[in-house]
Amino acid sequence: MSYKYNIALDAMGGDNAPKKVVEGLKIFLKEDNEIAFTLFGIKKEIDKCLKKFDLCENQRIFIEDCEKLITNEMSVRDSIKLGKQSSMWKSIESVKNNKCDIVISSGNTGALLVISKLLLKTIDGVDKPPLAGLWPNKKNLSIVLDLGANVECNEKNFIQFSKIGSVLYSVLFDKQKPHVGLLNIGSEEIKGNETLKNTHTSLNLSNNNFTYTGYIEGNDITKGEVDVIVTDGFTGNVALKTAEGTANYITSEIKNSFSYNLFSKISYLISYPVFSQIKKKLDPRNYNGAIFLGLTSPVIKSHGGADGFAFYNSIKLSSKILRGNLINKIKNNFVNGKK
Amino acid sequence: MSYKYNIALDAMGGDNAPKKVVEGLKIFLKEDNEIAFTLFGIKKEIDKCLKKFDLCENQRIFIEDCEKLITNEMSVRDSIKLGKQSSMWKSIESVKNNKCDIVISSGNTGALLVISKLLLKTIDGVDKPPLAGLWPNKKNLSIVLDLGANVECNEKNFIQFSKIGSVLYSVLFDKQKPHVGLLNIGSEEIKGNETLKNTHTSLNLSNNNFTYTGYIEGNDITKGEVDVIVTDGFTGNVALKTAEGTANYITSEIKNSFSYNLFSKISYLISYPVFSQIKKKLDPRNYNGAIFLGLTSPVIKSHGGADGFAFYNSIKLSSKILRGNLINKIKNNFVNGKK
Numbered sequence: 001m002s003y004k005y006n007i008a009l010d011a012m013g014g015d016n017a018p019k020k021v022v023e024g025l026k027i028f029l030k031e032d033n034e035i036a037f038t039l040f041g042i043k044k045e046i047d048k049c050l051k052k053f054d055l056c057e058n059q060r061i062f063i064e065d066c067e068k069l070i071t072n073e074m075s076v077r078d079s080i081k082l083g084k085q086s087s088m089w090k091s092i093e094s095v096k097n098n099k100c101d102i103v104i105s106s107g108n109t110g111a112l113l114v115i116s117k118l119l120l121k122t123i124d125g126v127d128k129p130p131l132a133g134l135w136p137n138k139k140n141l142s143i144v145l146d147l148g149a150n151v152e153c154n155e156k157n158f159i160q161f162s163k164i165g166s167v168l169y170s171v172l173f174d175k176q177k178p179h180v181g182l183l184n185i186g187s188e189e190i191k192g193n194e195t196l197k198n199t200h201t202s203l204n205l206s207n208n209n210f211t212y213t214g215y216i217e218g219n220d221i222t223k224g225e226v227d228v229i230v231t232d233g234f235t236g237n238v239a240l241k242t243a244e245g246t247a248n249y250i251t252s253e254i255k256n257s258f259s260y261n262l263f264s265k266i267s268y269l270i271s272y273p274v275f276s277q278i279k280k281k282l283d284p285r286n287y288n289g290a291i292f293l294g295l296t297s298p299v300i301k302s303h304g305g306a307d308g309f310a311f312y313n314s315i316k317l318s319s320k321i322l323r324g325n326l327i328n329k330i331k332n333n334f335v336n337g338k339k
Numbered sequence: 340m341s342y343k344y345n346i347a348l349d350a351m352g353g354d355n356a357p358k359k360v361v362e363g364l365k366i367f368l369k370e371d372n373e374i375a376f377t378l379f380g381i382k383k384e385i386d387k388c389l390k391k392f393d394l395c396e397n398q399r400i401f402i403e404d405c406e407k408l409i410t411n412e413m414s415v416r417d418s419i420k421l422g423k424q425s426s427m428w429k430s431i432e433s434v435k436n437n438k439c440d441i442v443i444s445s446g447n448t449g450a451l452l453v454i455s456k457l458l459l460k461t462i463d464g465v466d467k468p469p470l471a472g473l474w475p476n477k478k479n480l481s482i483v484l485d486l487g488a489n490v491e492c493n494e495k496n497f498i499q500f501s502k503i504g505s506v507l508y509s510v511l512f513d514k515q516k517p518h519v520g521l522l523n524i525g526s527e528e529i530k531g532n533e534t535l536k537n538t539h540t541s542l543n544l545s546n547n548n549f550t551y552t553g554y555i556e557g558n559d560i561t562k563g564e565v566d567v568i569v570t571d572g573f574t575g576n577v578a579l580k581t582a583e584g585t586a587n588y589i590t591s592e593i594k595n596s597f598s599y600n601l602f603s604k605i606s607y608l609i610s611y612p613v614f615s616q617i618k619k620k621l622d623p624r625n626y627n628g629a630i631f632l633g634l635t636s637p638v639i640k641s642h643g644g645a646d647g648f649a650f651y652n653s654i655k656l657s658s659k660i661l662r663g664n665l666i667n668k669i670k671n672n673f674v675n676g677k678k
Binding site for chain 1: 414449475476477487490491522524525527529531532556557558559560561562570572573574576577578579580581582583584585586587588589590591592593596597599602603606607609610612613616617620621
């Protein structure tokens with residue numbers, strides 16, 4: 001039997017690898033029969049892990065043995081020195097060589113971005129590939145980019161991010177002409193730095209694959225009025241991590257209050273079904289996977305601390321990207337649209 | 340009877356003014372007898388409002404009649420045109436003329452910052468006055484600055500913010516040598532832009548009124564390991580508003596889940612005492628009031644949407660700043676320390 005797509009999995013990246021990778025794979029295999037997988041890592045360990053989950057190497061699951069691993073603590077320079085011997089390098093290379101269609105890694109983000117840029121070409125018209133992520137809001141999900149790939153961005157980059165982010169949004173949520181907002185510190189024309197003001201003017205004048213709705217502020221991200229939020233990698237990364245920190249702070253305060261005394265503990269037990277619904281809805285594992293976009297093949301960065309269920313969601317995201325033909329749509333947009 | 344301090348209140352700024360101002364004042368008057376107040380605004384309205392709260396103009400409460408008001412929608416240019424006729428201008432001017440010791444306004448932030456800079460001098464050694472705010476964390480509160488006064492900052496500004504923020508922290512929380520962190524997108528030396536890297540090197544080498552602990556990321560802000568978090572006004576503003584948006588999103592999801600059906604509504608009623616504790620603890624009104632620092636007199640910006648209780652907390656904050664002799668301590672630090 002032949003499969004429509006082949007996903008490359010860096011089986012050794014992040015915490016609890018390869019267990020979480022195999023666990024996520026196991027969940028996904030049950031609901032899909034079009035996609036094969038190639039797992040890159042220490043074969044002996046992967047085999048052992050597959051066995052634990054009642055799986056084995058077969059026509060749908062391939063293993064590529066790799067000797068070396070890139071750890072989270074490793075500098076980008078040292079990661080590159082390991083080169084072709086590492087599971088991360090080999091998994092990205094498999095996409096370059098058209099053996100696989102997309103790659104997922106939970107490993108060292110810095111190394112992943114640099115090796116991806118080294119091995120994969122940038123799409124014509126894209127100067128700086130951004131890292132995009134799904135961000136929950138009161139209505140559904142939005143896309144925020146850049147989340148950390150490019151610390152400094154100019155007007156051209158922001159316009160390219162708007163286009164790329166809009167194609168991604170259209171593919172994932174089936175909406176033509178998504179609404180794009182530019183992250184700023186006020187909605188008035190005079191706010192922000194010169195780059196933002198110039199981008200604002202250009203986006204207002206341009207005719208694109210999106211509708212530009214103007215500046216938005218940090219508190220607007222979760223309102224859900226805007227589909228694609230464009231910012232530089234520094235601001236995007238700080239915003240993302242501040243949101244994570246805030247969520248963590250609030251949930252820990254709630255936990256503390258409900259475990260304060262006997263009464264609060266009983267209250268928690270009674271409310272448990274409701275809390276478990278809330279937990280399910282707010283679970284960040286639901287939207288695990290940042291997408292490194294603008295290269296000739298997409299690269300998915302799963303959270304380093306992701307577990308099996310979170311990793312499964314990265315696989316699901318990858319399958320949507322493949323089926324939605326994301327890369328060709330981005331390419332078309334840059335060929336046909338104004339650069 | 341004479342009073343030790345006199346606080347200027349812009350009685351007309353923000354939503355529901357002057358009611359919230361008078362309401363906040365009423366709460367504060369009960370717990371303090373050293374401070375007098377001057378309310379700037381439309382006398383007729385203020386008199387009416389004071390009466391509602393069983394107060395009146397007396398030896399402790401003065402009213403300065405002002406004809407004009409700066410609204411939130413007004414541009415900074417239009418606000419300045421109104422000039423000396425507005426309650427905001429007059430209240431800041433009273434501090435300049437030493438009639439009052441500190442000013443609080445809930446009005447138009449842009450106008451407040453610009454008029455303050457116009458009327459009040461900058462402390463020698465301070466290039467750009469930052470806006471500082473209290474940020475709750477798992478242990479207590481930290482101070483984050485700049486929250487929006489200066490979009491672009493250089494190394495010198497960041498070092499000045501570290502000093503100023505540390506004096507503020509020492510005054511409010513009685514801790515010598517607070518821990519200062521520089522907001523970045525990773526803790527490694529190579530992360531961030533050149534300005535941050537240079538600041539990091541300088542802070543590591545300098546001997547100051549604080550202990551520099553290195554880079555911190557967005558998710559570290561709420562951990563409470565660092566007392567003073569230094570960043571530029573763009574990043575700080577986005578981080579603050581993203582945190583507000585995240586808190587708002589989570590609480591609204593919790594509310595929705597607890598009002599979903601009869602069972603969840605009953606669960607909520609049972610857990611109500613615990614929820615009311617949580618609400619009290621996470622209430623942003625507890626730390627209402629951003630502090631515009633680096634001028635010869637402090638200026639307090641209360642949230643535009645603040646109510647009476649929130650405004651009361653701004654008054655309380657102002658009283659701590661006065662009693663702690665903040666401005667002189669900042670001045671001394673810039674005279675004695677290395678600039």
